[in-house]
Amino acid sequence: MTDMNVSASRAPLPRFEEAEGLGPEDSEFVRDIVAVLAKHGNLDRFGLCLLHDHFPLAADEVLVETNDVRARTLQVHVEKADRTRHAKASQWRFVPHAEREPGAGPEGGSYEEILLCTQLDLCPGRAGDHEGG
Numbered sequence: 001m002t003d004m005n006v007s008a009s010r011a012p013l014p015r016f017e018e019a020e021g022l023g024p025e026d027s028e029f030v031r032d033i034v035a036v037l038a039k040h041g042n043l044d045r046f047g048l049c050l051l052h053d054h055f056p057l058a059a060d061e062v063l064v065e066t067n068d069v070r071a072r073t074l075q076v077h078v079e080k081a082d083r084t085r086h087a088k089a090s091q092w093r094f095v096p097h098a099e100r101e102p103g104a105g106p107e108g109g110s111y112e113e114i115l116l117c118t119q120l121d122l123c124p125g126r127a128g129d130h131e132g133g
Helices: 024-039
Strands: 061-068 073-080 088-094 111-117
Touching: none
Parallel strands: 061 111
Antiparallel strands: 061 073, 088 111
């Protein structure tokens, strides 16, 4: 398992139905993010996602993504952070330093992992199931 950066308490997020997606008023914001990602060579590594909640998570829980390559499906479920076998984070949430609990993650960390994915051998699909393209 990865050293997870799970905070003691999370600020609440809006429900999906209430969360505001990107709009024309965000064009300068997006240009700034693209410029920072390009500067650090990360345009093909990171992007944006709409932070939202469907249901509450306890401070010691994480969302875990699994997949079925043949069925072309993704599934997300909740696991206890200290017991999950899923080791690769795929989504992070920025956290201001003032909101962090002491010992809540890497020193100086300004993020928490919000979605983990398994290595392919733990998913319903297998590494050999990947098709080119």
